[in-house]
Amino acid sequence: MAHAFDAHVEEVRVPAPDHVEILLRHEALAQAIPGQFAHVLTPGTLRRPISFSRLMPERHLAGILFRVVGQGTAWLSRVEPGQTLNLLAPLGRGFTPPDPDEPWCVVGGGVGIPPLYAATRQWGNQHAPAVILGARTRQDVLMADEFQPMAESLTITTDDGSWGTAGTVLGPLDRWLTSHPKGTLLACGPTGMLAEIWRRTAGWSGRVQLALEQRMGCGIGACLACVVTAEPVGPEGPRYRRVCTEGPVFAREELVFQ
Amino acid sequence: MAHAFDAHVEEVRVPAPDHVEILLRHEALAQAIPGQFAHVLTPGTLRRPISFSRLMPERHLAGILFRVVGQGTAWLSRVEPGQTLNLLAPLGRGFTPPDPDEPWCVVGGGVGIPPLYAATRQWGNQHAPAVILGARTRQDVLMADEFQPMAESLTITTDDGSWGTAGTVLGPLDRWLTSHPKGTLLACGPTGMLAEIWRRTAGWSGRVQLALEQRMGCGIGACLACVVTAEPVGPEGPRYRRVCTEGPVFAREELVFQ
């Protein structure tokens, strides 16, 4: 039987202002796949879903990296090594590995970057991806140094131009799509960014995987809280599918953005 | 203007199993009188009222001693030196000093004992009181060692006879009342014990002061939560008076137990 289990806090880092990465250890974490998440117990009435930022299955380690935005993440940011965090994990459907014979690209915005880092670590060793990272300002660009040695190319964009190209990830992405008619694209970031990528990749012949967010209750498929709009579109509109179990990673074809 | 203030936790002691005494420091505490209380901020929606167990005004110190009975006191029992506790204090009407020319007696049950210890320290130096302490079992007898050097006599009763006389404080008290037709009696303890003392002292010609408990809201007289039944008794019954501001210490004549 699966468990809500207490994972050991091994290390707590502050990779950027208002961002915290916690390295957790428990044997159940050895099963995790990039794109999956942990549902983390915090005070309040709901757990907090956070994606894995790095996976080290041999050592039963997994990282979660989050931005401090509210009470739950503020509480998590005060956790210290030696304590434990109660998790439901690993949850959800992760990324499908990229085809080793084709080029691949990861596009991340803000706190959508960490799960792509986990994917790049996992599958990028022999087969480096093009990496496109976007953030609001220089300070919010996560993990760029860590991507560097594993990236075929590394493009950074910031809204205010304080690092890399001014603007969003969409420009560099368009160029990559144009120059790579086939391949795999993994994307994670704000919903608006993913909706835009969904639209732009309509005619592209590669495979697109989008990792979505939605407010969650149970995290395990029982409460139907975490839905997003998906195919097929009926007379009442699209049907609803659960991010927690049918996602967070969806194939482009499965989704409908309106 | 008075303040809700942060007092420094100087020391935390465990005088008996499930009992904790916290020594607090703040200049506002120098004004406190035995029988008064602090309204202590804990998590939840209400503060917790706790009487002063000892007062050291020169050093701006005051103690609170409590039994761990629920969430609030459990939280308080985990406080550590160096932290602060937020207080409204000192609150309420304390004991009136005993007449130095007459004998006095303090009768305490359970966690009613600590405020009487504060009174004995304050007024017992030149003028030692008879001390009667009651508790359920040996383990719950509080502060007996500390009373010893200041007591004219020290009588201990336990419900189960595990220390001192088996039974309640009422037997020894009856004997003291009989042998002392005048004097001052200060009592604090469970409501049932105080009601019984109230009844037994009906014909006694000394002065009786009873320190009561009641569930409190504001602690400062605004919400009318903390009432007990008091004189005068009208056609609808006794009137209600507030423990937080008109008490906790009442003169026997002011109260009505039914």
Added chain:
Amino acid sequence: MNLTVALPRGLQLKNPVIAASGTFGFGPEYAAYVDLNQLGGVSVKGISPEPWRGNPPPRVWETPAGLLNSIGLQNPGVQVFIEEDLPFLANVDTRVIANIIGHTVDEYRQVAERLTAHPRVDAFEINISCPNIKEGGMTFGHDPDQAYQVTRAVREVTDRPLMVKLSPNVTDPGLIAEAVVDAGADMISAINTVVGLAIDLRRRRPALGGGTGGLSGPAIKPIAVRVVYDIAQRVSVPIIGMGGITTAEDVLEFLMAGASAVMVGTITFQHPQRMMEIIQDLPRVLQEYGFARLEEAVGAALPGHSEGRDFHGAPLGRA
């Protein structure tokens, strides 16, 4: 301690702890975390004759000690339930309660009729918090007449144990309780969620996609206990109490208020194993408060029952 609960029409529970409708899916979802065989029962997600799409997301929002939800009763319809979920439940040794919903009296009747054919459905729970589309969206549970009609219609097509789940969002829930008992309900379950609203300050809009939502969790426990305590004095059928239960002490509070069993919802999201822990704790907690048997606790705080005694055996009076 024997924790079994005997309810009307032979409905026998292993223990008084039932998973609350809508928080436990159709059973399999939590099977990896919870041994379903240990539960007193499972009330499945509300079932309608045809699939219901549900409300737009976001569908949950945290509030102080509470949770607002506007799932909108999304469900795949009775046919899919029969084909895909009942077979899983066939292998589970617990009481299965089918929670049924509809937009018209006839829709309720249809679901009950379809499911009565399936022996694996041990009991029915009618959720009358649905909008009556014939009456312009007014909720069935807000009007004694409509509540009566829905209950009557279901009663006519099934002799399975039948409970009706009351909404707390009415001036006098006791009135609705009386109406559904008149209509043939064997039991009352109470309470469903309390209507609430939160605003997303950034978006300047109601936080939930559906606008208002249902408030659940510890925040509503005093409201739930009040409704149970009230209806226990108005009707004589057993009550299944719920609303904010997180511990065995909370279960005891509902029992003392007049409930014969309880349902547990929101806390499962945080602690999937909590229901099993509660079942384990219950005998100890009953004993601690002086009850030798579960049934002694039922209604113990209602007028006419004797007051508790303190540790010394003395009656506990008031100051």
Added chain:
Amino acid sequence: MNLTVALPRGLQLKNPVIAASGTFGFGPEYAAYVDLNQLGGVSVKGISPEPWRGNPPPRVWETPAGLLNSIGLQNPGVQVFIEEDLPFLANVDTRVIANIIGHTVDEYRQVAERLTAHPRVDAFEINISCPNIKEGGMTFGHDPDQAYQVTRAVREVTDRPLMVKLSPNVTDPGLIAEAVVDAGADMISAINTVVGLAIDLRRRRPALGGGTGGLSGPAIKPIAVRVVYDIAQRVSVPIIGMGGITTAEDVLEFLMAGASAVMVGTITFQHPQRMMEIIQDLPRVLQEYGFARLEEAVGAALPGHSEGRDFHGAPLGRA
């Protein structure tokens, strides 16, 4: 930022934060902790024509993120209020709101009549959560007709600004709001406490001496915001919102739901100075959420108002 609030009949508040009735005594009690001159107003403890004794203790009980109380509207009566409390308030520069209560329509009228003679009473708040003894204890606020009659009776004897405080314990608070506005209320205040019950497990009795109690505090905030949001769409008079406010963000939530000002109650017991902190924080919080003036926030989340924009100025859409 200018925080003044202009309400009907010239009632002008320094800022939108008023101490809620029953949690702030008659003013002097908290004067050692709170500079009353900084508050938008003070709604005093409910006042009846003769003294009311109140309910037996215990009168308060903590619940998850909430507080149950059954004070039972103890008060010394209007005469004592005039003689002993109004003189203190004469020296305080804030709006004084007299909260009035009665067991009959005539009792409400009497109190209003007596107090209208005193210029220090800036406004009236009618608490209709009292039991109508003529109607066998049914609460005035549970029936639109009775709510109408009480309001009408008070309106006839005073031209001072008049608000009626709604009970959330009815199926449709909007109906009561419409009735009291018809009867001449200038404003609505909402919500009063939610009826709840807790059981003292040891005593096997309702924890409060009065049996049921009124639930207040953060637990009820979603219920309160829902009622305000609802009545804001049903009546066009200003609303004074309350229920579980503990921060300036909470104040903003009530404003966006349609309140023009707010009252703050239970949190004062824990943090006597919190109202002053909220007043201090409010300009910063309004700015943070993109409001240049207080009035812009009023009703900002109601249908028909434009959605918020994100930090980049882009409209925030749904997933």
